[in-house]
Every structure is written in structure tokens, then in C-alpha cells.
Amino acid sequence: MTKITEMPESIMGEGYQLTTIDKAIGLARANSIWPLPFATSCCGIEFMATMGTHYDLARFGMERLSFSPRQADLLMVMGTIAKKMGPILKQVYTQMAEPKWVIAVGACASSGGIFDTYSVLQGIDKVIPVDVYVPGCPPRPEQIIDGIMKIQELVKNEPIRRRNSPEYQHLLDKYQIG
Amino acid sequence: MQVQSYFSSLDNLDGELATLNLGPTHPATHGIFQNVLKLDGERIMHAEPTIGYIHRAFEKLAEHRPYAQITPITDRLNYCSSPINNMGWHMTVEKLIGCELPKRAQYMRVIIMELSRIADHLVCDAVIGVDTGALTGFTYMFQERELIYELFEEVCGSRLTTNIGRIGGMERDFSPVFHQKLKKFLAEFPARFEEFASLLERNRIFMDRTIGAGPITAERALEYGFTGPNLRAAGLDYDVRVMTPYSSYEDFEFDIPIGINGDTYDRFMVRQEEIRQSLRIIHQAYDNLPAGPYHADVPDFYLPEKPDVYTKMEALIYHFKVVMGEMPVPVGEVYHCVEGGNGELGFYLVSDGGRTPYRLQFRRPCFIYYQAYPEMIKGSMLSDAILTMSSMNVIAGELDA
Amino acid sequence: MTITNDTLFPAIERQFPGQVISHGETYGMVSLETTREHIIPLLRFLKESPELQVNFLTNLGAIHYPLNVGKELGIVYHLHSFAHNLRFRVKVFFPIDDPHFPTATVLWPAANWMERQEYDFFGVIFDGHPDLRRILNVDDMEVFPMRKEYRLEDGTRTDKDDRFFGREGHEGQEFD
Numbered sequence: 001m002t003k004i005t006e007m008p009e010s011i012m013g014e015g016y017q018l019t020t021i022d023k024a025i026g027l028a029r030a031n032s033i034w035p036l037p038f039a040t041s042c043c044g045i046e047f048m049a050t051m052g053t054h055y056d057l058a059r060f061g062m063e064r065l066s067f068s069p070r071q072a073d074l075l076m077v078m079g080t081i082a083k084k085m086g087p088i089l090k091q092v093y094t095q096m097a098e099p100k101w102v103i104a105v106g107a108c109a110s111s112g113g114i115f116d117t118y119s120v121l122q123g124i125d126k127v128i129p130v131d132v133y134v135p136g137c138p139p140r141p142e143q144i145i146d147g148i149m150k151i152q153e154l155v156k157n158e159p160i161r162r163r164n165s166p167e168y169q170h171l172l173d174k175y176q177i178g
Numbered sequence: 179m180q181v182q183s184y185f186s187s188l189d190n191l192d193g194e195l196a197t198l199n200l201g202p203t204h205p206a207t208h209g210i211f212q213n214v215l216k217l218d219g220e221r222i223m224h225a226e227p228t229i230g231y232i233h234r235a236f237e238k239l240a241e242h243r244p245y246a247q248i249t250p251i252t253d254r255l256n257y258c259s260s261p262i263n264n265m266g267w268h269m270t271v272e273k274l275i276g277c278e279l280p281k282r283a284q285y286m287r288v289i290i291m292e293l294s295r296i297a298d299h300l301v302c303d304a305v306i307g308v309d310t311g312a313l314t315g316f317t318y319m320f321q322e323r324e325l326i327y328e329l330f331e332e333v334c335g336s337r338l339t340t341n342i343g344r345i346g347g348m349e350r351d352f353s354p355v356f357h358q359k360l361k362k363f364l365a366e367f368p369a370r371f372e373e374f375a376s377l378l379e380r381n382r383i384f385m386d387r388t389i390g391a392g393p394i395t396a397e398r399a400l401e402y403g404f405t406g407p408n409l410r411a412a413g414l415d416y417d418v419r420v421m422t423p424y425s426s427y428e429d430f431e432f433d434i435p436i437g438i439n440g441d442t443y444d445r446f447m448v449r450q451e452e453i454r455q456s457l458r459i460i461h462q463a464y465d466n467l468p469a470g471p472y473h474a475d476v477p478d479f480y481l482p483e484k485p486d487v488y489t490k491m492e493a494l495i496y497h498f499k500v501v502m503g504e505m506p507v508p509v510g511e512v513y514h515c516v517e518g519g520n521g522e523l524g525f526y527l528v529s530d531g532g533r534t535p536y537r538l539q540f541r542r543p544c545f546i547y548y549q550a551y552p553e554m555i556k557g558s559m560l561s562d563a564i565l566t567m568s569s570m571n572v573i574a575g576e577l578d579a
Numbered sequence: 580m581t582i583t584n585d586t587l588f589p590a591i592e593r594q595f596p597g598q599v600i601s602h603g604e605t606y607g608m609v610s611l612e613t614t615r616e617h618i619i620p621l622l623r624f625l626k627e628s629p630e631l632q633v634n635f636l637t638n639l640g641a642i643h644y645p646l647n648v649g650k651e652l653g654i655v656y657h658l659h660s661f662a663h664n665l666r667f668r669v670k671v672f673f674p675i676d677d678p679h680f681p682t683a684t685v686l687w688p689a690a691n692w693m694e695r696q697e698y699d700f701f702g703v704i705f706d707g708h709p710d711l712r713r714i715l716n717v718d719d720m721e722v723f724p725m726r727k728e729y730r731l732e733d734g735t736r737t738d739k740d741d742r743f744f745g746r747e748g749h750e751g752q753e754f755d
Contacts, residue, residue, distance in 0.1 A: 038203060039209075040209070040210050040231070040232050040574060041209075041232050041254065041257065041574055041575045042253075042254055042257040042338060042339055042575060044208075044209070045257055045258060045301070045338055046337070046338055048301075048320065049320060049323070049324065049327075052316075052317060052320035052321070052324075053317045053318075053320060053321055054320065054321055054324045067204075079232065079574075080232045080234055081232075082230070082231055082232050082233050082234065082578075083717055084230055084231050084233065084716070084717045085202070085210065085231045085232065088202055088203065088231075092203060111738070114250065114251075115234045115235070115239070116731070116732050116736075116739060117234060117235035117238060117239055117731055117732065117733070118235060118238070118724050118729075118730075118731065118732065118733045119233045119234060119235045119715070119716060119724075119733075120234055120235070122733070122736050122738050122739065123738065126738075137339060138338050138339060140337065229714060229715065230713075230714055230715035230716060230717075233715040233716060235724065235731070237700070237725060238724060238725055238731050239731060241731075242731050273606055274606070400634060400635060401687055401688050401689060402687075402688050402689050403635070403636055403637070403687065403689030416661065421661075421664055422664070422666075510605055510606065511605065511606070511610070511668075512606045513606075513608055513638075513657055513666070513668065515637075522637065524637060524638055524657070526638060526640055526655070526657065528642065536642075537640075537642050537643075539638065539640040541637060541638040541657070545692060545696070546689055546692065546693065548692075549688070549689070549691055549692040550688075578715055579715065
């Protein structure tokens with residue numbers, strides 16, 4: 001028997017197991033994230049390596065890449081986002097259903113990177129909220145995997161009512177996302 | 179602005195033509211390319227490509243960076259084969275300052291460049307397989323690419339955006355681990371590659387799918403400024419490595435594979451054969467790797483040895499000058515081109531003697547040949563159009579500069 | 580007869596006496612210069628001449644010299660004759676107040692996007708171009724960013740403080 005995942009903290013006895021709904025749902029969500037790869041440039045090639053056999057992203061319950069935003073849980077922005085691309089990125093984000101998470105892979109997505117130029121968006125957090133930033137130009141697959149594990153941590157520990165809270169609404173309002 | 183592909187107006191479906199917006203983020207297009215297609219059923223009548231979705235202003239950026247700092251920008255042109263871009267740029271500057279490299283450095287460059295050509299073509303051919311529905315080859319070939327990445331890491335410490343080598347030669351000599359890994363790669367890769375080739379090259383389904391998809395004639399390809407594997411697939415044996423040899427390519431014996439129809443199958447086969455020829459070149463260069471220094475004697479451009487910087491005044495001064503970009507550069511203009519993964523990658527450098535180029539223009543092969551795409555897919559099926567795009571190996575970084 | 584760097588200019592000058600000047604050979608490549616009026620006839624001659632067979636447009640780029648009054652903008656063609664394996668460049672300079680230039684798309688369809696790019700970067704208006712729009716930048720951009728007076732960075736960005744990048748008060752390059 002291989003251990004699949006950590007059991008949530010629970011009270012157990014003969015024939016029953018009690019835990020909080022937050023933990024149960026968090027466990028399920030964290031291990032079945034469907035990512036939407038939004039790969040624009042160099043980091044996309046490293047993502048291809050990450051999802052390839054060598055680094056095997058499928059180990060994290062990410063067997064299925066969701067190319068449709070409607071079914072995706074995690075938006076992985078990999079590569080430079082130019083100003084021309086900004087509105088499209090925002091549209092993809094708004095098309096995703098809650099709950100959703102965003103990971104900015106690479107220096108360009110996080111801050112514009114070396115491209116402090118007139119045509120490049122200086123970080124995707126100018127248009128959408130970001131949960132995890134992965135540094136590197138491009139980050140190695142190990143770093144991308146580390147970022148994904150950080151996302152899993154966030155997903156696992158997210159209170160179930162977070163998305164209904166006024167704080168979250170305030171965050172979305174800041175980005176003018178309905 | 180629409181994101182997903184869908185029929186933008188249902189009214190048109192009852193008529194004859196439908197408009198389909200493909201891209202800029204679409205699972206079938208690798209990278210961000212937008213095409214607004216006019217469709218008759220599934221047949222493409224007209225395509226209108228839009229590019230520039232990752233325009234990063236390379237040329238403006240290059241005007242604000244000292245020569246040595248432009249190498250990292252070139253990494254991000256065609257990021258599937260960064261070392262070729264790096265070395266193309268180094269050779270451009272060397273041409274400007276009149277610097278001749280020792281043979282060993284040239285051969286080392288050839289080994290690295292051919293390795294990256296293999297890595298580049300592997301992505302393209304594996305992805306053609308994926309787009310025809312054969313994912314298996316992709317998973318095999320990405321494991322082989324990891325071996326090439328390990329070799330690059332051994333030389334420069336980085337995998338993808340390598341910044342490999344320096345103006346005036348290589349940054350360091352090949353390490354013992356590199357020799358060991360390269361020998362292992364040369365011994366093991368060909369068999370695995372042939373396994374991949376046997377999955378697709380004579381595969382009846384694959385051939386039916388790709389033969390005749392997205393063809394272009396040699397005349398038309400020339401008029402559209404095609405270079406590289408795409409031009410050779412159309413039947414024209416133009417290769418910069420042979421036409422204007424650089425970095426001692428004239429020392430090596432290799433064939434230029436050409437196709438006949440310029441269709442997806444020919445482009446695939448030309449790349450496959452080029453991988454074999456690259457291996458031939460690497461063998462020749464590695465077996466005859468000359469002894470001697472791995473960089474030229476250009477103290478104005480090449481960083482001095484680190485221990486010297488700490489102990490010798492002169493070395494410290496040169497170190498400072500090189501890092502700060504205070505190098506004496508002649509006034510003039512240079513065009514230098516190398517055979518990149520996608521064709522003739524040119525650098526047009528205009529120097530006014532300052533620390534940064536006055537103007538640096540990149541001749542980006544992708545940008546020039548992608549404009550033929552609407553013509554190539556006209557009248558073909560939508561699924562062939564997807565395949566044609568992946569077989570042209572359009573790399574967004576190179577396309578959008 | 581093979582055309583070389585030495586015989587190229589005489590072969591052209593026979594056809595265009597006094598209309599093309601040669602700047603000689605630097606770094607293995609001959610540079611020629613002509614004017615807006617003669618550039619398309621010259622390119623057509625080069626392409627169609629059975630002797631020269633300049634069949635390939637390698638590159639087309641613009642360049643901006645703010646100090647060359649009356650000749651601020653330039654277009655540089657890199658041409659390649661496969662038959663003679665000869666590369667050379669042709670330059671044309673013209674004033675920035677009148678940035679009109681004849682299109683080369685009539686000769687090479689490859690010039691289409693190259694010219695759109697130079698329009699996008701430098702604002703060179705290629706007369707007769709089938710579809711002259713911006714290509715890389717957003718359509719509503721108001722400036723031509725590669726001209727020397729415009730700065731590299733986006734001046735409206737808020738996350739980076741120019742003082743920490745040693746660029747305080749840097750507003751493009753100064754020319755006077």
C-alpha cells in the first residue's frame with residue numbers, strides 16, 4: 001500500500017471518522033486541481049518539461065490539463081504578458097468559475113522581469129489577483145512544482161467561506177472583476 | 179475581444195460562411211496566435227492573423243543595453259534553441275571588433291549549436307506528433323531533451339535561457355562531466371530517436387494526415403522570405419551554414435536534406451533528417467576537438483580570470499570596464515547571420531562607437547515566414563491548419579520580438 | 580560571370596548612372612545608397628536582371644538619425660543573390676516630416692509584414708502597401724516607439740521607482 005495523501009485531522013472510532021467540512025473539501029480540492037496553462041513564451045517550454053514524463057506534474061492530481069477556463073481551478077500564467085494580452089488574460093480569469101487560484105510563473109508574469117519596456121505589462125497582478133509567484137527566468141521545473149505545492153497548501157487550508165467574505169469581494173472590486 | 183474559439187455569430191451558420199476566431203489562447207495553437215477564419219463548412223476560405231501578443235520591445239531594449247547584456251535578450255528570441263541566438267550575437271560583435279576565435283572555441287560552439295538545433299527540432303517534431311493525436315512520441319522525446327538540457331547546464335548553469343558563451347569565445351572549457359554526459363548522449367540518443375522516428379515516419383495514419391497539408395512551392399516560399407527547414411522542405415537547399423559558413427562549419431561534412439512538396443510531412447521529415455545530420459556534425463566536431471585556448475585574447479571584451487581580478491590591478495580594471503560596458507567599439511555596421519532553428523537568424527548592428535548599439539535589428543525568420551500562413555491554409559481543412567502551424571514551428575518569442 | 584563585391588556597383592551603375600552611390604565595402608558587405616524615387620526601379624532591376632539575380636529580400640529595416648536634418652529616417656534593405664551568393668545592402672534616407680516611402684510588396688510579398696513592423700516602430704508610411712496597420716503594438720498606440728525621442732520604459736508605470744535604477748529624469752535620449 002502506498003500512502004496517497006495525508007489524512008486530515010479527525011476524530012475516529014469504530015466505523016466512523018469525523019472532521020470539519022473545510023478540511024474534507026480542502027483535501028479533495030487540493031489533490032484534484034485542474035490547471036489551465038496560459039503559456040505565452042519561454043516559461044511555457046519549461047512547463048512542457050514539467051508536465052512531461054521526467055518531472056510528471058500528474059503526480060499532483062493534475063493529470064488533466066483544462067484548456068477551457070470554465071472547468072479550470074488554477075490559472076497558470078507562464079511567460080510575458082504584453083499590454084496587448086492583458087485584457088485577454090483578464091477575460092480568461094473572469095471566465096473561470098470560483099473557487100479559482102492563480103500562479104504567476106516566471107519573472108515576466110510576476111513583475112515584467114527584464115522587460116521593463118513600453119509594451120510589457122509589469123506583472124500580471126496589475127490585472128488579476130495572484131496567489132503564488134514563482135521566481136526565475138525561466139524557473140526550473142522543480143521551482144514550478146514547488147509553486148504548485150504552495151498552491152496545494154493554500155487550497156487545502158482555505159476556509160470554505162472565504163470566497164463569500166467581504167474581504168474577497170473587496171479584492172475583486174480592486175481589480176474591477178464582477 | 180474574444181478568447182475562446184467559437185462561432186461568433188450563429189446567423190452566419192445558416193448562410194454559407196461562418197467566422198471562427200481561433201486564439202489568441204487556444205489549446206490547439208502552441209503559443210499565442212490569433213487567426214480570424216472565414217469558414218465554409220470546415221474549409222478555410224480566408225484567414226486574418228494578428229500577432230504581437232508578447233511584443234517585448236527587444237530592439238528598443240537593445241539600444242539601451244551594453245553589448246554583453248544583449249545576449250540574455252537574444253535567449254528569449256527562439257527560446258527552443260537559445261544557444262544559437264547567443265552565439266549568433268557573439269559572432270556579430272566579434273565581426274564588428276575584428277576578433278578571430280581559436281579553433282577550439284569554434285568547434286565548441288558548433289557542438290553546442292548543433293545540440294540546441296536537435297533540441298529545437300525535437301520540440302517541433304514531437305508537437306507535430308501531438309497535433310496528429312500521437313502523444314507518445316512527445317513524452318519520449320522530452321526525456322531526451324532533458325539530457326540536452328543537462329549538457330547545457332554543465333556548460334553554463336542554465337537550462338533554457340542559456341546565455342551561453344561570451345563575446346570572444348566560451349565562458350569556460352567543457353568540464354569532465356560534460357565530456358562524460360556528451361559521450362553518453364551520443365551513444366544512447368540515436369537509438370531512442372530512431373524509435374521515435376519509427377513511430378511516425380512511415381506510419382500510414384500519420385502520413386495520410388500530413389502529406390499535402392499546408393503545401394507551399396519553392397518559388398512562393400522564396401518570395402515570402404522563407405529560410406531554414408521550411409524553405410528546404412519546399413525543395414530549395416539554402417542553408418546559411420553552407421552558403422556563408424561561420425564558426426568553421428566548412429570543416430564538417432553534412433548533407434542538407436530537402437523536401438519536394440513543402441507540406442507538413444516534408445517539413446517534419448526535413449527536421450528529422452537535420453537531427454541526424456546535426457549528430458553527424460557533433461561527432462565530427464567532438465572527435466576532432468582541437469587543443470588550445472577556448473577563448474580569443476580580447477581583454478577589452480573577455481572577462482579576466484577571477485583570481486587575477488583579486489590580485490592584479492590591470493585585471494581589476496579590465497573586469498570593471500567589461501562589466502560596465504566601457505569597451506572600445508568601432509563605428510560601423512555589420513550584418514551577420516546564422517542558421518537558427520527556424521532559418522536565417524540575422525543581426526543588423528549599427529554602432530556609433532557608444533556603449534550600446536545605435537540600432538540593432540533582428541532578422542527573425544518566424545516573423546517573416548509566418549505571413550505566408552493564410553495563403554498556405556487557404557482551402558484546407560481547419561484541422562490541417564492547426565497542423566500546418568505547428569509544423570512551421572512558429573515560436574512566439576521570435577515572432578513578436 | 581559571377582558578380583562579386585567589386586563588380587556589383589559597376590553593373591548597377593550602368594543602368595542607373597548617377598542615381599546610386601556606393602559607400603564601399605565594410606565587413607564584407609557593400610552598401611549602396613539611392614533615393615526614394617529610384618529605389619523601386621532599382622530593386623526591380625536587381626530582382627529581374629538575368630545577370631544579377633538578386634532574388635531574396637533578407638531584411639528590411641528602418642533607422643532614425645534625429646541629427647541628420649532632412650535625412651532623419653532611413654530604410655535599409657538587405658538583399659541576397661543566391662546565384663552569386665552575394666549579400667549587400669541598399670539604403671535610402673528621407674525627411675521625418677514627410678515619412679512616405681514606396682512599398683516593396685510589389686516585388687516581394689515578404690516585405691508586407693516587414694513594412695508593417697517598421698510603420699509600427701518608426702511611422703514610415705509605405706505608399707501602396709496593401710494593409711498598413713500596426714502589427715506588434717496595440718492599435719491605439721499614439722507614438723512610434725523606436726524613434727529616438729521616445730523612452731524605453733513605460734512612463735506611466737507605478738511599481739518601479741526610476742531613482743533606484745539610476746534613471747532619474749531620463750526622458751528618452753537628448754538630441755540638440
